[in-house]
Amino acid sequence: MEQRNIxxxxxxxxxxxxxxxxxxxxxxxxxxxxxxxxxxxxxxVFEATGNSMPAAVPAKGKHLFCDVQRWARHYGVPxxxxxxxxxxxxxxxxAGIAAGAQGKSAAFALAxxxxxxxxxxxxxxxxxxxxxxSAAGLDGAALLAQAQEQPVKxxxxxxxxxxxxxxxxxxxxxFVGEQMFWGNDRLVLLEEFLRGKLAA
Amino acid sequence: MEQRNIxxxxxxxxxxxxxxxxxxxxxxxxxxxxxxxxxxxxxxVFEATGNSMPAAVPAKGKHLFCDVQRWARHYGVPxxxxxxxxxxxxxxxxAGIAAGAQGKSAAFALAxxxxxxxxxxxxxxxxxxxxxxSAAGLDGAALLAQAQEQPVKxxxxxxxxxxxxxxxxxxxxxFVGEQMFWGNDRLVLLEEFLRGKLAA
Numbered sequence: 001m002e003q004r005n006i007x008x009x010x011x012x013x014x015x016x017x018x019x020x021x022x023x024x025x026x027x028x029x030x031x032x033x034x035x036x037x038x039x040x041x042x043x044x045v046f047e048a049t050g051n052s053m054p055a056a057v058p059a060k061g062k063h064l065f066c067d068v069q070r071w072a073r074h075y076g077v078p079x080x081x082x083x084x085x086x087x088x089x090x091x092x093x094x095a096g097i098a099a100g101a102q103g104k105s106a107a108f109a110l111a112x113x114x115x116x117x118x119x120x121x122x123x124x125x126x127x128x129x130x131x132x133x134s135a136a137g138l139d140g141a142a143l144l145a146q147a148q149e150q151p152v153k154x155x156x157x158x159x160x161x162x163x164x165x166x167x168x169x170x171x172x173x174x175f176v177g178e179q180m181f182w183g184n185d186r187l188v189l190l191e192e193f194l195r196g197k198l199a200a
Numbered sequence: 201m202e203q204r205n206i207x208x209x210x211x212x213x214x215x216x217x218x219x220x221x222x223x224x225x226x227x228x229x230x231x232x233x234x235x236x237x238x239x240x241x242x243x244x245v246f247e248a249t250g251n252s253m254p255a256a257v258p259a260k261g262k263h264l265f266c267d268v269q270r271w272a273r274h275y276g277v278p279x280x281x282x283x284x285x286x287x288x289x290x291x292x293x294x295a296g297i298a299a300g301a302q303g304k305s306a307a308f309a310l311a312x313x314x315x316x317x318x319x320x321x322x323x324x325x326x327x328x329x330x331x332x333x334s335a336a337g338l339d340g341a342a343l344l345a346q347a348q349e350q351p352v353k354x355x356x357x358x359x360x361x362x363x364x365x366x367x368x369x370x371x372x373x374x375f376v377g378e379q380m381f382w383g384n385d386r387l388v389l390l391e392e393f394l395r396g397k398l399a400a
Contacts, residue, residue, distance in 0.1 A: 049257055057250050057369055059249045059364075059369035060249075062367065063367060067389075070389045073398045073399065074392060167259055169260050170260075185383070186267070188274070189270045189271070197274075199273065
């Protein structure tokens with residue numbers, strides 16, 4: 001059988017994307033699937049689809065961090081509510097595109113999400129993005145410069161538009177071919193699908 | 201240790217409530233917890249909290265049944281998209297209150313949700329509610345009459361208002377004391393909490 005590929009659309013501003021990011025590499029390995037990390041801008045997805053962040057409903061916003069903490073305990077990963085929330089993640093996502101061009105998609109994505117969701121960093125700031133780049137084994141200053149290049153900006157926009165065109169309305173979003181899975185809480189279904197346990 | 205109790209707030213109009221309902225009794229048994237089935241009116245919860253049904257976002261609505269089908273396959277339970285959706289579930293929920301007064305909460309709730317989510321019944325109609333009552337071992341005509349009594353109507357309203365006051369904004373909603381869990385996709389966290397694996 002041809003190896004299947006997971007496209008993982010991530011935005012560092014999303015807590016459930018952070019949670020999923022901590023699990024997705026092990027999941028792909030268990031299922032024998034490829035994994036492609038694709039930055040996209042969740043705010044633009046919301047604009048395009050009429051969806052909104054959970055905290056737009058006050059009672060949902062009030063419950064959000066309790067729920068995120070439970071998942072973090074379930075997975076055994078650190079979490080701390082950010083000082084700045086929501087955060088402008090455009091720079092971090094552009095840097096994610098540039099990191100991908102150097103084969104460091106996953107390492108950078110994990111570093112920048114851990115910085116924001118567990119270490120109190122304000123990832124809207126160049127210094128935080130540069131530090132995440134260093135943690136991922138990249139040259140921080142060079143990555144910040146690359147993040148400002150037009151083709152990198154265009155790629156982030158194109159990823160976002162493509163995800164919306166394929167049906168995305170939130171984050172994290174996973175595609176396996178035309179099959180879409182939405183949410184950290186769908187990892188169990190994604191894995192079963194990859195193992196052939198769910199019919200398409 | 202004192203036995204813990206799960207309060208399961210359900211509305212038959214919600215697909216994720218149906219999915220959770222097929223699993224919750226076994227979960228409670230595994231965890232050694234009590235289980236209380238409490239009808240509430242999701243539409244009023246949405247009104248009170250400013251939340252809305254998933255299908256209010258077209259892309260989300262388009263994805264909904266695919267997702268529901270995957271969960272049904274994951275659990276090994278039947279599902280078929282209803283002919284009438286959304287459905288007016290007020291009569292079914294009032295009947296659920298009346299069934300509870302006769303110790304038949306779970307049997308009636310499961311029967312009426314199975315009728316709607318797997319057997320194509322229009323549960324806004326008295327005949328469908330009566331049939332579900334019979335399937336649950338109740339007198340259908342008597343239950344329909346009881347569903348029209350003022351104390352039954354008042355109890356449904358009170359359940360709904362109580363759930364909102366305690367933080368609910370969607371369905372299914374589970375409480376274990378003051379701890380709230382929202383969604384079929386949180387059953388794994390609910391069970392871990394009951395087993396003492398998640399700190400409060």
